[in-house]
Amino acid sequence: MSLHEVHKSHRVGWLRAAVLGANDGIxxxxxxxxxxxxxxxAKDNILLAGVAGLVAGAMSMAAGEYVSVSSQSDTERADLAIEKKSLEENIEFEIDELTQIYEERGLEPNLAKEVAKQLMAYDALGAHARDEIGISQTAGARPVQAALYSAGTFTIGAALPLVVAWAIPGDHLIKTVAASSLVFLALLGGLAARAGGASIAIGAIRVTFWGALAMALTAGVGRAFGVVA
Known part of the structure; x- marks a missing residue:
């Protein structure tokens, strides 16, 4: 029998990038x-626009995620370097700093200091990274992982309405792409919510609403500036 609960927070990094990529793709x-x-x-031009959007979007998502998460990683490394230097130069100050943090969380002063000393004896930098800065292994920045998940799931998401547009006759293309895409979004939102331990219904409704709004606005722009009456 396991003595540990099954938590979902370790999935936050890849789940955010994957959901964001697939949602944006659709x-x-x-x-x-x-x-x-x-x-x-014409249908050929519609499909060409869709394929171009898929390629450009996947690369944009990968680059954006990589740059964004790399910036976070750079900040984390800089903070850890500052903390490491302080630990080397003023260990007593760092013990007092960690003690104060534990006191503010409800420990008695003597117990807080003892906990701080024992944790720092085991892994001083890790203790300060986790409890002072808020950096943990679970939520650490992983730029390459985020970029790959985001680009890959964007491609999968974008391929779904593109395949529907290719398979459906022109007269029914708009309604079928819109309806199928909303179904895809609802399924995505529900699956993402389930993977993260959240409400499936809320997750599905949230992404479906914003997807419907985006498609409606784009259709309005297309009709307003269309080349065919």
Missing amino acids: VSTASLIIGVAAAGA
Whole structure:
């Protein structure tokens, strides 16, 4: 029998990037297809726009995630370097600093100091990284992982409305792409919520609402600026 509860927080890093990538892939590609179709473009041009959107979006997501998470990682490393130097130069100050943190969390002063000393004897930098700075192994920044998850899931998400647009006749393309994309978004939101231990219904409704709004606005732009009456 396990003495540990099963928590979901270790999934935060990859789950955020994966959900963001797939959601953006579905919403942006479906909206692009619907907007171009609403403007009266030929089916070949609609599909070309969708494929271009898939490639550009996947690269944009990968680059954006990598740069963003790399910046977070750089900040974490800089903070750890400062903390390491302080531990080398003024260990008593660092013990007192950690003691105060534990006192503020409810420990008695003597117990707080003893806990601080024992934790620092085991792993001083790790104790300060976790309890003073808020950096942990679970939530640590992983730029390459975030970029790969984001780009990969964007591609999968974008491929779904693109395949539907390719398979459906032009007369029914807009309605079918919109309806199928909303179903995909609802499933994605529900699966992401389940993986994260949150409400499946709320997760599904949240992404479906914003996806529907994006597609409606893009369709409106396409009709307003379309080349065919």
